[in-house]
Amino acid sequence: MSDSTPRRLAVGVEIGGTFTDLVAIGPDGVRVAKVPSTPARPDEAVFDVLDAAGLNPSDIAEFVHGSTVATNAVLERKGARLALLATEGFRDVLILGRQDRLRLFDLRYRRPKPLVAREDSLGVPERMLADGSTLTPFDAEAFAPRLAAFLDRGRYDAVAICLLNAYANPAHEQALAALVRRIAPGLRVTCSHEVTGEFREYERASTTALSAYVQPVLDAYLGRMEQRLEAGGFRGELSVMQSGGGRVPAAAMRRNAASALLSGPAAGVMGAVRQAAQSGVRDIITLDIGGTSADVALVEAGRPAMTRDALVDGLVVQMPMLDITTVGAGGGSIAWVDEGGMLRVGPRSAGADPGPACYGRGDTQPTLTDAHVIAGRIPSGKRLAGGLVMDGAAARAAFAPLAAQLGLSVESAADSVVRIAVASVVAAVRLVSTERGHDPRSFVLVPYGGAGPLHAAAVAEELGIARVLVPPGAGVLSAYGLLAADHSLFAARTRRLTIAPGAAAEVRQEIAALRSDLAGRFDALGVAGDRRLEVTLDMRLLGQAFEIGVPLPAEALETLDEAALLAGFAAAHERIYRAPVDTARRPVEVVSYRVALHAARAALPGLAGPRRLDGQGDGPLLIEDATATIWVPPGWTAAEDAAGNLLLTRAP
Amino acid sequence: MTAISPADQAVIGQALLSAAREMGAKLCRSAFSPIVRDAKDASTGLMDATGAAVVQSDELIPVLVGSLSVTLRRCMQAVPPETLREGDFYLTNHPYHGAHHLQDILVFMPAFVDGRIIAYAAAVAHHLDVGGGAPGLNSSATDLYGEGLILPPARWNFARDWQDGNLRTLIGANIRVPDQTLGDIESQFAACFTGIARLRELCARHGTATVEAAMAGQIAYVERRVRAAVAALPDGTYVGEDFVDDDGAGSGPLRVRATVTVAGDSLAVDFAGSAPQVRTHMNAPYASVVSGTLAALKSFLTTDDVPFNEGAARAVTITVPEGTLLNPRFPAPVRARMEATYRAHDAVLKALGAAVPERAVATGFDTTTAFCLSHLQDGRYRVFIELRDGGYGAHAGADGCDAITGPLSNCTNVPVEAIDADHDFFRIEAFALLPGTGGRGQHRGGNGSIRRYRILRDGVRLAIYTDRFRVAAEGLMGGEPGALGGCVIRRGAEKISVRSKDDVVLRAGDVLEMWTGGGGGYGPPDARPDALLAADARLAQEP
Secondary structure, three states, X not given: OOOOXXXXXXXXXXEOOOEEEEEEEEOOEEEEEEEEOOOOOHHHXXXXXXXXXXXXXXXXXXXXXXXXXXHHHHHOOOOOOEEEEEEOOOOOHHHHOOOOOOOOOOOOOOOOOOOXXXXXXXXXXXXXXXXXXEEEOOOHHHHHHHHHHHHHHHOOOEEEEEOOOOOOOOHHHHHHHHHHHHHOOOOEEEEHHHHOEOOOHHXXXXXXXXXXXXXXXXHHHHHHHHHHXXXXXXXXXXXXXXXXXXXXXXHHHHHOOHHHOOOOOHHHHHHHHHHHHOOOXXXXXXXXXXXXXXXXEEEEOOEEOEEEEEEEOOEEEEEEEEOEEEEOOOOOEEEEEOOOOOEEEEXXXXXXXXXXXXXXXXXXXOEHHHHHHHHOOOOOOOEOOOOOEOOHHHHXXXXXXXXXXXXXXXXXXHHHHHHHHHHHHHHHHHHHOHHHOOOHHHOEEEEEOOOHHHHHHHHHHHHOOOEEEEOOOXXXXXXXXXXXXXXXXXXXXXXXXXXXXXXXXHHHHHHHHHHHHHHHHHHHHOOOOOEEEEEEEXXXXXXXXXXXXXXXXXXXXXXXXXXXXXXXXXXXXXXXXXXXXXXXXXXXXXXXXXXXXXXXXXXXXXOOOOOOOOOEEEOOEEEEOOXXXXXXXXXXXXXXXXXXXXXXXXXX | OOOXXXXXXXXXXXXXXXXXXXXXXXXXXXOOOHHHHOOOOEEEEEEEOOOOEEEEOOOOOHHHOOXXXXXXXXXXXXXXXXXXXXXXXXXXXXXXXXXXXXXXXXXXXXXXXXXXXXXXXXXXXXXXXXXXOOOOOOOOOOOXXXXXXXXXXXXEEHHHHHHOOHHHXXXXXXXXXXXXXXHHHHHHHHHHHHHHHHHHHHHHXXXXXXXXXXXXHHHHHHHHHHHHHHHOOOOEEEEEEEEEOOOOOOOOOEEEEEXXXXXXXXXXXXXXXXXXXXXXXXXOOHHHHHHHHHHHHHHHHOOOOOOOOHHHHHHEEEEXXXXXXXXXXXXXXXXXXXHHHXXXXXXXXXXXXXXOHHHOEOOOOOOOOXXXXXXXXXXXXXXXXXXXXXXXXXXXXXXXXXXXXXXXXXXXXXXXXXXXXHOOOEEEEEEEEEOOOOOOOOEXXXXXXXXXEEEOOOOEEEEEXXXXXXXXXXXXXXXXXXXXXXXXXXXXXXXXXXXXXXXXXXXXXXXXXXXXXXXXXXXXHHHOOHHHHHHHHHHHOOO
């Protein structure tokens, strides 16, 4: 391949907890590869998988990467030595947070360890007000000696700046950043108004600190990878995945790292969206089951549901991100009987190494994968993707004590374990669908990950979902998703505005400003492609404490007027609260603007592999492809369509 | 009873719990009042045909744990379930019939399957205003009538009485913010309908008999786990005591005493010896004490994967003498029941700690601080309410948690930037941790925090109820008590003390400081390792 197709390949490499996957797409078609991950030095596996695929960096025109490097830096607290500068009187913002707990009924509760210790935070004499006016001016000259002493004492790698009301007026943050750079030219400085333009100081400060904390780690990692790729002759474009489901050039991510947090599961969702679209299916629920957990997301009309904040190791990050729900049910989840006699599955997992008992590496605890081996859905004695041979006797031996404890046969204990795991996944699907006002029955379930296609039909059955679409290469769909994703930039800004005559013009202006800001950043990064704008306004009745997201159709932006704004709010309000709202009687305000600019990726072939099924197959039926095992239960039929997707349909 | 397989038990049990959670999510997301939406002061659950709680949403606040059955059974006594028809529901907020205070309105809706009631869906929410002598909080009420509209346990019909108006109109006419309150009650109905729909789906899929067996099995399961945990405690009688500062009208401290008797796998809690009821709204009704007690037992005895239900109540007997602070006689007011409920919670924990000293946790600040600033401007009231934090007690393994919401609640604070944008009659000037307020010890108690408010207009009114201005959170095993909370007004050179239950008119230029106290320490202070002392010093360091 190296000789025949120089520099024309698009390559996606996704590092997962267990495996590192590759999908390469070129004029000659698609190739995939899978190698074990190397958690201690994650980039090793990137070059391992290139080797495994027989690719040379010089073959690659476009390299897209997904990793959990940023998230892991937080989990392991291996980021920058960080200082916080906050408005005087409020330097404890990261310690005090919102005062709520992540777990109830826990008298020994401990807060997640903050990224900045109290002694590493300094109050700054200044105060902006909510309207952007200055209450206490910032006097840089007067403050300089205190700041210099503080920075000198701390020997920091980086400084996070979060001043009150900087979302309304960043002048003090800018002046303070300039002062830091003057006093300590080598320090990395991250200002809150550059990370997110939204109000609520704890959430903004936490996001800013997280960004500043992981930035040096991510910068070094991407720098190292770029260097090694270039040494191998790579001259193409390197981009990375963001938690919002779009990608950005690595250069942008190296400067602002917050959007890399929680980007791990995003690529798979984008891959599922693109692959389902090849079959004309646009309303889907994605189901990724790996070794330790299951990730579920809902996609309506090809647009994944988004959320505006999430937790990384208990710390708030406020960024547009895909709304993904995770439950601790994966192939390695261990089955056990608790002290009340209840059969449980997970959340403990045998992981990838030693892995389930059937891997034959010495673990003897019964897992979900063992249950499938016992049931014959994973063939015993056969070599699977990734090179493992399943040891059926070891699986049965692991289940024997559990079966005895329950007074069941080994087969029936295994069947029970599968049913319980399926029930956990069903609960997660309910969370993203029925709990958010969507009927799962009007969606198609799209499973991927090593164990997704094995469980999908059973999950669908419980939810009354009639169709399951199994993409080809379900085991490497995340890597494909990296290539399938658009380039995306996101911006959010709090600007409160009551809807009154003239307000629509201001709204249009604000959106235009955000759009041109994002477009300018795309231009500076050299990102081409058709651009598409997505706008959501956070609105509420005046006096309400909570905003609701009101999506504005891009085509209506030009002619947007006050009536349209109120109508959009009323519709969103009714959908969420199921109660009409009288916007004629009660004033409505815009609180924040959220804007996404996408640069469409050029046409991309599907992930079609060798045909998996000729004609139609009726369950019970086991179908294997190179990366996954697909279970078609009794009462279901399977057929492969022109796009290479396997469509499972429940008999009516 | 139908025998049930382990898989059916686990699968249906999990589906019931996720139905209760889904009901809770639906209720909170669609509610209007921030008390429900943000503070999650609400609860949802499914009860069996006898009124026994099977599952309760475990993601809402702890203070409502375990009391839904108490209320439903009072409703079933008032109106026999045999007389209920499809579309009927029970509704009440009566604290002398199982509710916590009038602000909590409970709805129970029967789930009919094949023409008979197999279960009830329950939803309770704290409402912003239920009428009464003052908006939201009437601290001068001398009886229940002054605290709001009383809705006794009664049967109503959704189509006839709610959708077509009678009950809806009656409630709406007696409350100050009818849009919000009626909207929130509607969210409760929506939650109940969701629960019933899930229950019917389960019956259709698994068979009604199997679902009923799974409900019974779920209760038996929790009873086994709670009994196993109780059996691990040494038999004996253990006493714990704590005090509410005062009743807000000059009398106090008010004793709360819990006697816990462990006999084999049964546990009894008796609050005999607690203070007589008071004339102000500091009384806690029986249901609140049941919840406070069960929450203490849940956090002390079991891991967080035990979903409490009727099974816990079967292993535990709770006795509260009538006429006391913890079980007042009608019509004593009960609005501010949280302080006495917290002391009941703390007294039970102290008794349990005496039973198993190595697992004991020192007492926390454990106080509801309701802090309200209001101002009448151009004929319109502007109201700001927030709930504050406090330090947790230390234990043998670690220091107590700093400045965090009380164990029976999970309320967030209000962002300073939101206050800056919404209120022009005051401004927050500082919000800081208070190192040194946690009780000293080998492990120190959690620290409290201070918030400083500058008043910008004349005539701003402060209404506050809180506790532990006089009686500190005790230390354990030689650990010292946590610091007290407090509140002062700085007016020029003058310093005016504010009581823990108070109502004060402020002037422009006043600076108001309100600080929360710390949790108790654990173990002798001189046993604290040098590394931790150095960490304390760093925490206290002002740059």
